[in-house]
Amino acid sequence: MQPGRKKTFRIEAMYAGLQSSYWLSVCTFSGFMAVYLSFYGFSDTLIGLTSALISIFTIVFQLYVSSYSDKHPHLPIKRTAAIICLGALALVALLTLIPLPILLMLVVYSLAGGLINVIPGLYNALIMQFVNLGIPVSLGWPRGVSAIIYAIAAFFLGLSLERFAPNILMPLCLLALAIALFFALKMPKPPNEPEISSSLPLAPAETSFRRLLGANRVFQLFLLASVFMQAGQANTLLFLPRIVSGAGGGRTELGLALFIQVGMEMPGMLLTPLLVRRFRARAVLTVSFASYLLKALIILFSSSMAGILAATSVSLLCYGLYGISSIYFVNDIVQPHEKVRAQVLVTMSGALAAIVANPLAGFVVDQFGVHTLNVACAISQMLAVALMLLCAGLQNAQEKAPLTQRGM
Numbered sequence: 001m002q003p004g005r006k007k008t009f010r011i012e013a014m015y016a017g018l019q020s021s022y023w024l025s026v027c028t029f030s031g032f033m034a035v036y037l038s039f040y041g042f043s044d045t046l047i048g049l050t051s052a053l054i055s056i057f058t059i060v061f062q063l064y065v066s067s068y069s070d071k072h073p074h075l076p077i078k079r080t081a082a083i084i085c086l087g088a089l090a091l092v093a094l095l096t097l098i099p100l101p102i103l104l105m106l107v108v109y110s111l112a113g114g115l116i117n118v119i120p121g122l123y124n125a126l127i128m129q130f131v132n133l134g135i136p137v138s139l140g141w142p143r144g145v146s147a148i149i150y151a152i153a154a155f156f157l158g159l160s161l162e163r164f165a166p167n168i169l170m171p172l173c174l175l176a177l178a179i180a181l182f183f184a185l186k187m188p189k190p191p192n193e194p195e196i197s198s199s200l201p202l203a204p205a206e207t208s209f210r211r212l213l214g215a216n217r218v219f220q221l222f223l224l225a226s227v228f229m230q231a232g233q234a235n236t237l238l239f240l241p242r243i244v245s246g247a248g249g250g251r252t253e254l255g256l257a258l259f260i261q262v263g264m265e266m267p268g269m270l271l272t273p274l275l276v277r278r279f280r281a282r283a284v285l286t287v288s289f290a291s292y293l294l295k296a297l298i299i300l301f302s303s304s305m306a307g308i309l310a311a312t313s314v315s316l317l318c319y320g321l322y323g324i325s326s327i328y329f330v331n332d333i334v335q336p337h338e339k340v341r342a343q344v345l346v347t348m349s350g351a352l353a354a355i356v357a358n359p360l361a362g363f364v365v366d367q368f369g370v371h372t373l374n375v376a377c378a379i380s381q382m383l384a385v386a387l388m389l390l391c392a393g394l395q396n397a398q399e400k401a402p403l404t405q406r407g408m
Contacts, residue, residue, distance in 0.1 A: 008137055011188050015127055016142035018183040020149040022119055025176035027153045028169045029092070029116060031258055032161065034241045035251070037109070039166040041102060044239070048362020050106050051238055055354035057114025062351070065118055066344035077129070081122040082184040088115040089177040096170040117351060119180075121344035124327050128343070129190040131331070139324050140273040144266040147320075151263030158255010218333050218395045219342065222285075223349050225387035226326075229292055230353035232380035234361035235299065235373050236261070236312075242370045247305045261312035268320020275321070281329035282392040284321050289388040291317035293381040300374045333395065 037047050065080060091112035094100075100108060130137045160168065235243060240261075244254045275284050291314055298311035326346055334342040357380075364373045 008135060011130060011135070011137050012142050014183060014187050015123075015137070016145045018123060018180065018187055019142050019146035021176055021180035021183055022123070023146040023150040024153055025088075025173050025180055026116065027150045027157065027258075027262075028173035028176060029113065031150075031154050032157060032166065032169060032241075032254075034239060035161060035254075036166045036169050040105060042106075043362075044242070044365045045359070045362040046102075046106070048238070048359040048365075050110055051113075051358035051362075052355045053106065053110035054113035054117065055351035055358070057110055058117040058351035059348055059355075061114050061118045062121060062344045062348050066121065066341045076189055077122050077126045078184050078187045078189065081119055081126070082181055084115050084118050084122070085177060085181045085184055088112050088119075089174065089181060091115065092170055092174050092177060096174055116177075117347070118344075121347035124343040124347075126187065126190075128327060128331050133190060135190075138273055139327065140270045143324060144269040147262050147265040147269060151259045151261075151266075154258030154262060155255045158251050158253075158258065161251045161255070216333065218391055218398065219330070219345075221387055221391035221394060222326075222329070222333075223345060225289065225384050225391055226346060226349035227353045228380050228384035228387060229289060229322075230350040231357035232292060232296055232377045232384060234354075234357045235370065235377045236295070238358055238361060239365055239370060239373065242365055243299065243308060243374070244305070246370050247303065247308050249305045249308070253305055257308060257312050260309055261315045264313050264316040265318075265320040265323065268316045268318075269324055272321055272324040276325055276328050281325045281332065282395055284325040285329055286385075286388055286392055288318060288321035288325065289381075289385045291321070293378070293385050296374070296378040296381045300371075300378050 033051070034044075034047050037050060042050065061084070065084070068080070091108055094108055095105070095112065127137065127139060131139075157169070157172075240257060241251075241254055244250075244257055247253075249257070272284065295311050295314040295318060298307060298314065302308055302311060327343065330342045330346055361373050361376075364376065
């Protein structure tokens with residue numbers, strides 16, 4: 001292996017460890033959220049409210065962290081990620097070691113979830129620092145490895161929860177977060193970027209979320225499309241246990257569904273870097289959004305576990321394509337000093353969707369059943385596809401327009 005490639009592979013390997021340990025913690029913390037919270041007496045409505053509170057904390061934390069990172073570009077992003085990971089670790093330790101009443105547990109669980117959800121945007125910004133410096137690191141296989149780790153963990157957790165109580169989840173999350181903290185501290189630091197900072201007339205501190213959004217209609221449409229897409233996943237992300245039980249499955253089948261849903265993302269993630277070299281990122285994203293709609297329709301019209309498992313396999317073209325192509329897409333449509341905030345805003349779109357969608361989803365399941373929720377999610381995915389088509393069309397039109405008309 002050549003010296004340059006050896007150095008690049010080391011960055012990719014550390015990033016794979018970083019992503020894998022993080023998503024392992026997400027699997028234990030969020031993958032079985034409904035099962036875990038139900039074990040402690042939470043109703044479906046209260047589970048939806050907890051998820052919404054997590055999203056509110058996520059937005060608050062993300063706004064602060066991304067603004068701080070853009071205003072202090074010389075502070076390593078990995079250090080910020082490590083501090084957040086340490087905070088989440090402390091809160092999960094509290095859930096693990098101390099019995100809490102429902103109200104206090106709701107608050108502590110939501111705070112921990114909010115901190116955990118902040119991390120992906122920082123990780124995306126971290127790896128894109130290497131890409132923007134011309135270092136040919138691959139995003140595909142590290143994210144693919146993390147997806148298969150998540151999938152395998154979900155499968156075996158599903159089996160374990162048939163034999164053990166759901167309170168085993170938080171100790172496992174604690175261990176995964178400790179490993180994630182180790183990799184965050186060990187992640188190589190990108191070289192300095194004097195040529196970028198010296199060529200910018202505006203200091204990073206001049207950037208604001210309002211300016212970023214107000215000057216970029218393509219980004220506005222993409223975020224709106226992402227919000228509807230994320231809202232349309234309320235059934236499969238939060239209430240998949242209800243869908244599985246409605247189809248006659250148990251916790252083992254739930255673990256299998258999660259295994260397929262996440263495991264199928266790996267081939268898509270491996271394929272995405274090749275696709276974005278040959279096709280525009282907007283084209284790959286359009287296919288991804290259409291696949292989310294297909295998945296929602298299959299679930300809507302399925303009444304057996306075979307149909308549910310078939311729907312989860314469509315994840316090959318859902319997050320498998322979206323997860324990485326969205327990073328490239330956003331990196332291309334914003335200014336260099338806006339990249340951290342832009343990546344965080346994409347992550348935040350899921351939180352914005354969850355604030356509204358998840359409480360409503362919990363209420364709908366309690367009052368009308370999961371089938372009604374599946375109908376609402378399919379409609380949301382239809383709106384997401386329409387908005388993504390508008391976004392792609394606008395970006396194409398701007399590229400063909402004179403330079404002075406772009407971003408207007």
